[in-house]
Amino acid sequence: MSKIITLWVVILFVFITDVKAQDDRRVRVTDSLTGDVIPGATFTRDSVKLVATRSGELLLKADSSHWHISATGYESRRIVVDPGGHTLNIALQPVQAEMENVVVSGTLRAVNRLESPVVVDVYTPAFFKKNPVPSVFESLQLVNGVRPQLNCSVCNTGDIHINGLEGPYTMVTIDGMPIVSSLGSVYGLFGIPTQLIERMEVVKGPASGLYGSEAIGGLINIITRSPEKAPLFSGSLMTTSWLEHNLDLGLGYRAAKNIHGLLGIHYFNYGNKEDRNNDGFTDVALQHRISLFNKLSIRRPSGRKASLATRYFYEDRWGGDMRWNKSFRGTDSIYGESIYTSRWEVIGQYQLPMNEPVMLSVSATGHRQDSRYGHVPYVADQKILFTQLTWDKNMGAHRLLTGLAYRYNYYDDNSTATRDILTGENQPERYGLPGIFLQDEWTLDEKHLLLLGARYDRHPVHKNIFTPRMAWKWSLSSHQVLRLNAGTGFRVVSLFTEDHAALTGAREVVIAEKLKPEQSYNANLNYTHIFQWQKNKLQADLSAWYTHFTNQLLPDYDTDPNQIIYRNLTGYAVSRGGSINFELSLGHRFKAMVGGNWQDVSRVERNETGKKTSIRPVLTERWSGTWTISYTFPGPGIGIDYTGNIYGPMRLPLLSPTDPRPDMSPVWSIQNIQLTKKLGGKADVFAGIKNLLNWTPAKNVPFLIARTNDPFDKQVQYDAGGQIMATPDNPYALSFDPSYVYAPNQGIRFFAGIRWSLAARP
Missing domain, CATH: 2.40.170.20 (TonB-dependent receptor, beta-barrel domain)
Structure with missing residues (x-):
């Protein structure tokens, strides 16, 4: 009799453990091209919003629910989390258009670039890796209509020209805050660690109505x-x-x-x-x-x-x-x-x-x-x-x-x-x-x-x-x-x-x-x-x-x-x-x-x-x-x-x-x-x-x-x-x-x- 009871206890434990495993399922988000994990991917369902860890993983309830997954620089995707015992690998495709992204510089609020009434060009780190340079100043040489201009043959200081207007006409901001002007216009784009940059947004044309003085020719927002x-x-x-x-x-x-x-x-x-x-x-x-x-x-x-x-x-x-x-x-x-x-x-x-x-x-x-x-x-x-x-x-x-x-x-x-x-x-x-x-x-x-x-x-x-x-x-x-x-x-x-x-x-x-x-x-x-x-x-x-x-x-x-x-x-x-x-x-x-x-x-x-x-x-x-x-x-x-x-x-x-x-x-x-x-x-x-x-x-x-x-x-x-x-x-x-x-x-x-x-x- 004791052996039968022991057997039933084991069966019940296995059943409960299995049900518990089905309640939660580990999901990992990776890059479809490189296989690298994507840290900080966002999972949304109705009013619920979850953020994956730096390892790209998250525990989700395995109840056949639909989730929307998004990450900066990648095409979003919808998945269904079904019960299962293994980690669910979700591969996201990198966005095919370099400038198809979320922007904030045109209106001070986050919108899709195509939805923005103001034209904003977006450049991600993947773009700048194509020609690695030691400063953001030099990296702008590949942006159409933007030219890094050296102002001195001796000390090699410079500024940024947008559509032919000189450096002082361009405002440079970090996270939307104006930190570069006057003296800093020469040095503001040097020394910004590239490992910290998520994207760079460029607005060509006056933005003084939103950002004030110095934005008369354009805006560079890091x-x-x-x-x-x-x-x-x-x-x-x-x-x-x-x-x-x-x-x-x-x-x-x-x-x-x-x-x-x-x-x-x-x-x-x-x-x-x-x-x-x-x-x-x-x-x-x-x-x-x-x-x-x-x-x-x-x-x-x-x-x-x-x-x-x-x-x-x-x-x-x-x-x-x-x-x-x-x-x-x-x-x-x-x-x-x-x-x-x-x-x-x-x-x-x-x-x-x-x-x-x-x-x-x-x-x-x-x-x-x-x-x-x-x-x-x-x-x-x-x-x-x-x-x-x-x-x-x-x-x-x-x-x-x-x-x-x-x-x-x-x-x-x-x-x-x-x-x-x-x-x-x-x-x-x-x-x-x-x-x-x-x-x-x-x-x-x-x-x-x-x-x-x-x-x-x-x-x-x-x-x-x-x-x-x-x-x-x-x-x-x-x-x-x-x-x-x-x-x-x-x-x-x-x-x-x-x-x-x-x-x-x-x-x-x-x-x-x-x-x-x-x-x-x-x-x-x-x-x-x-x-x-x-x-x-x-x-x-x-x-x-x-x-x-x-x-x-x-x-x-x-x-x-x-x-x-x-x-x-x-x-x-x-x-x-x-x-x-x-x-x-x-x-x-x-x-x-x-x-x-x-x-x-x-x-x-x-x-x-x-x-x-x-x-x-x-x-x-x-x-x-x-x-x-x-x-x-x-x-x-x-x-x-x-x-x-x-x-x-x-x-x-x-x-x-x-x-x-x-x-x-x-x-x-x-x-x-x-x-x-x-x-x-x-x-x-x-x-x-x-x-x-x-x-x-x-x-x-x-x-x-x-x-x-x-x-x-x-x-x-x-x-x-x-x-x-x-x-x-x-x-x-x-x-x-x-x-x-x-x-x-x-x-x-x-x-x-x-x-x-x-x-x-x-």
Whole structure:
């Protein structure tokens, strides 16, 4: 009898255990191409929302229920969780279109790119891996209509041009918070650890109505990873034949029960002096920088958001005479440009504990720069505090977004920009810029969406600034969208922090009159069509834009070769053009992105006789093109990427009518190739060649930097009118000037590296 009872107990235990196993089933989400786990995939059913662990796994109730699975960069999928004893593997397909993704930059709320009334281009880390570089600044060379522009042949600092407009017209944000402006516009895109970037969103055209000053030409928004979804550990190590070494590390961790953290480290070192154009100066500035980034995400009741991120950046950069060392810093014997930069940033978001979705966002930055341009010192300190309170309200056909914003700016340097002319006392610039904005997304019907918005800012000097905006989206079909955007933009200028040529000491800055804010009117028309057949997809994207400036402050290099003259625009300025982009995916093996851009940028003013004259700014190309072509061999796990860009001629700044250098640049192209081999799904190694054509701007040019033999102008002679005289030692009547630069000065070079990722255990 006891044996029978024991048997029944065993049977009952097995039955109960089996029922328990059927109640819950382990589900793992992986990449269909690589087999890698996808951390942080989202499972939704009705009002229930669950997030997978960093190992891509989750326990779900095995009750034959339907779940919707989604993850950034992948096509969503629906599954049914049936009872079973094994782990259910779910493979997600990577999105075939690089820009088919969720965006937030156009309206400050998350929407599918095709649903956004504002055109937003999205680029994921997979795109930037096709041509690995040590900074976000350099990676933008493959984005159509966007060009990283070097501003100095000696120290190699630069900014970003969008549709022909210079760097200060572009606002750079991290997670939607403006952390880069003025001084930081040169350095803000350096030192951001790539392991922390989830995607980058680019808006071409004025976004001042939503983001305020500096967004007059465009917006670059870097979205960082959520700490909850980041892998436990990720890293990338790369080196080149020029002895450039780059390291990026990412570490996901749990700081407390409801607090997840993400730590990022970026380190770059280039200490190899090269002078391959034989002018006695370094071809590329030597750089030593480190950046630390930490982001905390706090899990709160009802899914309310709370996060805090900090970043510290330090760089020691110099370029100049090959004989230079730090003992010559600030002297007038051997020329060098030495720049010490330290920068800190804080970014926080907190959703208020209310029934309504009200978000408080705060960012603060401090930028300290200690520079020596030859014997000319430039020491500057800038601090910016930005806070914004937004309320997002859904009212049926209307989706309202309203916000209050306040920006405090502090700037001080050792130049005349912060010095009282009469007393000579130092007077740092301090001002607050309060603003309010309102936006209404009005769904007219299932095909038409109208966005109306307006912003009002109050500047202490320029007083009232009003910037309205409008966007209309017409969904012609599920695969065709037509968008029209229009609005105004404004920008308050800080000359000494934006124009590098003003800091080198090679030219004197002349402010001819009291400067007013820049203002513009803009219209942008975009058409997107997606063609899909079987597993193949082609996305065509066409845009046309027109921007009219009623006031624009452009540096005048032409009137006097020894000066940079600023004055208010007496006429008007125009930026107009069009672009076309194609994305082609054939299955999951072949992918190509090809883009072309045409632009006409000019300012129209009246000359001394009253006749209108059109002037084309320097360093502005008429046309350009970019491409990335990739193919994956699934058997051996090898991928090949061929990337490149091409630029048309642009006008260059000459120093005198007798300057022997060409006044126009040639057509030039930088092309690269890369091979990638996957190692077991956890890592991959890559190697390739940059600048396959071995093109540099020094070819077919007498010299790039004027008078490197006399960088302090000790031998330059002037006539009674203050003009430079031609002498046997200076036959072209030139002074030292490093502003004749339009492209990187590095020739062909090899690179190799490794990337790896480690997911956390469930």
